[in-house]
Amino acid sequence: MKRDMELGRKILLVLEEKEDFSTPIIPEVPEHTKIEVAYHIKLLHQAGLVEAINWSSDSDNEWEATTLTSIGHDFLDAARNETIWKKSKAMVLENGAAMTFEMMKIALTETLKAQLLGSPS
Template identity: 25%
Template sequence: MKRDMDLIRKILFKIEEEFPAGQLLLHCINIEGYDMETVADHCQLMYESGLINDYRPTRGGKGASVLFYSIGNLTNEGYDLLDKIREDTIWNNTKTTITEKGLPLVIDVIKDVSSTIISSMVEGVIKGVKP
């Protein structure tokens, strides 16, 4: 399996949209175009990265694929990342910049590059405001 940052972004959106307030877990989210095992594996990566607060897979017999999984809500870190890459323009500029600079498409780099893009956008807005 290759890590798919577009899928991770889609999962962030899905959790934000579907997580029931006051609940501890969300069960087996569906992401169009992806099988359950791929989504589950990416949820595990997100848990390991601190983007979601829980991940509980249930597997079949020895060596079987995930049959069912539950995930926790987004962590503050998960919400922060989602807010940085929420807009398609920022997300696409982030990915383009990372690719053009030959940087790894990993969460820490995505956070840094998207923050830089946002900062430059804010700076442009501030410069355009006349006192």
């Protein structure tokens, strides 16, 4: 399964709205299967963006998220704005870099920095 940065961002947005962080969930994300969402929760957990529980067995892959980490909140705060998100994705792709959560953190930081300093990005 391919990593989908848009799906990862959508999961973070849903988790941010959770009131109860003691109950793990696999959020419903339109146009994505439960398996895709669970897999991306695993990836977000491995990237340090969410806390999650691995309920997987030999026959299925079931990761459930509980909450964002502090790093996850920072990432989402930078990625929340659609314009910033799109510019950051374009920056990564234009430079031929791998579309990873770490590269997106760097691109988001640079895009926000350019916006704050008033220079074009």
